[in-house]
Amino acid sequence: MKIFSAAQIREADAYTIAHEPVSSAMLMERAAAACAGWLRARFMADTPLYIFCGKGNNGGDGLVIARLLLLRGYNVEVYVVHNSDKTSADRAANYTLLEKEHPHLLHHIHARHDFPTLAPGALVIDAIFGTGLSRPVDGWVAGILHSISELKDRHTIVAIDMPSGVMADGSSLHAPCVHARYTLSFEFYKLAFLLPENAERVGELHILPIGLHPTYIAQTTTPYHIIDEQTIRTIYQPRKPFSHKGTFGHALLIAGSFGKMGAAVLAAKACLRAGVGLLTLHVPRCGYEIIQSTVPAAMCVAEVEEQYSIHFHEGLNPAYKCIGVGPGIGTETATARSLERLLEAVKAPMVLDADALNIIGTYPALLQKVPKNSLLTPHPKEFERLFGATSDDFERLSLLGKKAVELQLYILLKGRYTAIACPDGAVYFNTTGNPGMATGGSGDVLTGILTSLLAQGYSPKAAIVFGVWLHGSAGDQAAARLSEEALLPEDIIDSLGQVFIRLSPDKRI
Template identity: 65%
Template sequence: MKILSAPQIRAADAYTIEHEPVRSVLLMERAAAECAGWMVHTFGENPPPFYIFCGMGNNGGDGLVIARLLKEHGFTVQAWLVHHSDAASEDNLANQPHYAALQHIHSLADFPVMEEHGVIVDAIFGTGLSRPVEGWVAGIIHKINDQRSRQTIVSIDMPSGLLADQASGHAPCIHARYTLSFQFYKLAFLLPENADKAGQVVILQIGLHPDYIAQVQTRFHVVDEVIIRTIYQPRDPFAHKGTYGHAFLVAGSYGKMGAAVLAAKACLRAGAGLLTMHVPRCGYEIAQTSVPEAMCETEDTAHFSAHFHETVKDSYASIGIGPGTGTEATTAKALEKLLGKFGRPMVLDADALNIISHYPFLLQKIPHSSILTPHPKEFERLFGPTADHFERLALLSAKAQELQLYILLKGRFSAMACPDGAVYFNPTGNPGMASAGSGDVLTGILTGLLCQGYTPKAALLLGVWLHGLAGDLAADDISEEALIAEDIINYLGLAWLKVRNT
């Protein structure tokens, strides 16, 4: 799914109006009807009172239509026009007479008293907002937010005050429980600093013209089932284990062999045909007994690996390195030699990234199209701090292009930056996955997919989707609170079935 900027969304509206063709006021009716339908479905069994705050633009026009439609459905509705401007948009004006009980807010003193346990619909500002809200209208936003413990807040298209394509900082902004977004995610929804503003994002299809959507160019995408369907490669019925490649996993050290075991199991569950683990001597028995499907090699060093570069074979289809390896100087030296020896894309995570942050010149030695998987702190150690998440996203993309690498910035809506400048966000996953070992599992999955012949981009998009989906399936069964990394591995089979049947 493409993520469009605010100007592109306005262009999509205009294209739809011209080429469908449809009058703009009827397109507004269509969008508002989708919102009202969602509200009836969500709150309709025993509907609470609805309090709808409408701005002077087209977002407010949506709110006016929603108010009328809910009223026609028998809901208790009150609606206010917030006069933040001297003039209303044409379609807003056209809809005002159709809601006879419309009330007006000209100042903070006009803010109404509302019954508890209702639904506040925020339709004050939409994607057209380009600067922070100020003055008494900012006070209205604060007043609405003060109702959060007593009311359910639903924002239409955008939480009022949130800027779609740039950092909003500490500007006044509605904190919604739900945001009903028209047709697309907005970039702002996907960044951590706005998690408490957009709430649960619901994408509503409003029939924007498919020709415009197909032709419009954007760097930003959300991975969806359509993308996954194009990536997934069904198994060949005449395949043998050699068909799906031989993976090499460098992982584990004294006290951290769990990371190696998790990564190895995940690599095999991801579909690798063969796997060789390279572990220090202290981990040999653990690896052999915990992952009997894998081959295992070790070295004389007892507690950490220092000679894995010597055993790398040209026959290895992929290499994953970093989970639990430690950052000893000899391990760092071996990593440097490995990067100079293995010319194909590999997966680097955890301690491999920590080593590189201590020796930044190693960034230039990483084979092009390799996959780096830092969490936010590892990313900061590698590339430096940023002022906000928009700036960090820009740095992420710039580094992926400069180094010609795939860089995954892990988190909610993990961001995957590509060497060509594209950035993909992953929607699967849940807070239960924020626990020890989850990243090691992901490293194993990515290594296993790369090993099978998936391109680095395909392996990354599919692997992160699978990882999150397995976590979601596990959480559905055992709860987010009880979820541990091994559960993600155990549910990979069900995740694969869902992908296969997509």
């Protein structure tokens, strides 16, 4: 699924109006009807309802929503925020229609002191600014947005298209914005929805289809994409009947140190459960018995001299199709030197996570030695140590994409909507996963999955897109069964099979 800019969304509207064809007024009616239907399904008609409308098309959406809900018997009051002397034609027409039928329900806000006192337990609809906002709101209108946000603990706030004050394509980090409980947007995700700085403003997001023209969507390019199941089904490679363990590759995981062998165990189990044919673990001597007893399907190579840490400086078996390194290895100097030798010796794409990234953050010159098309999986703090601090999430997203292209690496930035930047400039956002996965060990599971998929022959791009989606989907399966609070990394591993069953063309559940 593509993610379009605010300008492209306006173009999509215009293309739909010209080529369906449909009038702009009817397109507004569609959008408002989708919102009104969503509201009717969740809120009773006797709920006090206040709709704050601006002077642009977002305000027009709000006016149509008011009219449609009034026809259904809802108790609606409309407050027009005079944020501009200008108005759109469709918004003006809908204002005239509502004024003719329900003049007593229309109120006007020209200053912050005009803000009304609301009935208890009210539903508040924010339709002041939409996608087109390109600069922070100031003056008394900023005060209105603040007044609406102050209601969030006592009333339910629903934003239409965008929470007012939030810009679709740029940071609104320090700008006055409405903080919504729900956001109802149309047809596409916006970049602003996917970045942490807007989490408290957007609330629970719902994307409503309004029938924008599929030809425009198909022919318009964008670097930004949402990973959806349709995409995953084009990547997933079902097993063939005459396959054998050699078909699915031999992976090497370099993981663990004294007190951190659990990371190695989790990565190994995930690697196996994700389908690798053969797995070898390279661990310190203290981890040998642990691996042999907890992961019997894996082979184990232990350090001969090092009891508590890994130096992994011996020659590598050319049979390894992929090497994953990092979970729990520590960051001592000897390990860092060994990682440097490993990066110099390996030419094929690798998976680097956790302490491998922390070592590279300490010794930045190692970044230039990472094999091209390797997969890096930092969380935000690791990303900052690798590439430097940024002032907001949009700047960090830009830096993520820049570094992926510059270094010719796949760089995954973990989060609620994990972002994957590719060497070709594309960026993919993953929507699977849940807060229950925010626990130690979840990242080790992801490392195992990615290493497994690369070893099986998936391309680096396919492996990272599929692997992140698979990891999140398994987490969702586990949370549905156990709750987010009780979710453990082992539960993600145990749920991988259910996700594969869902993808299988012959065994869907």
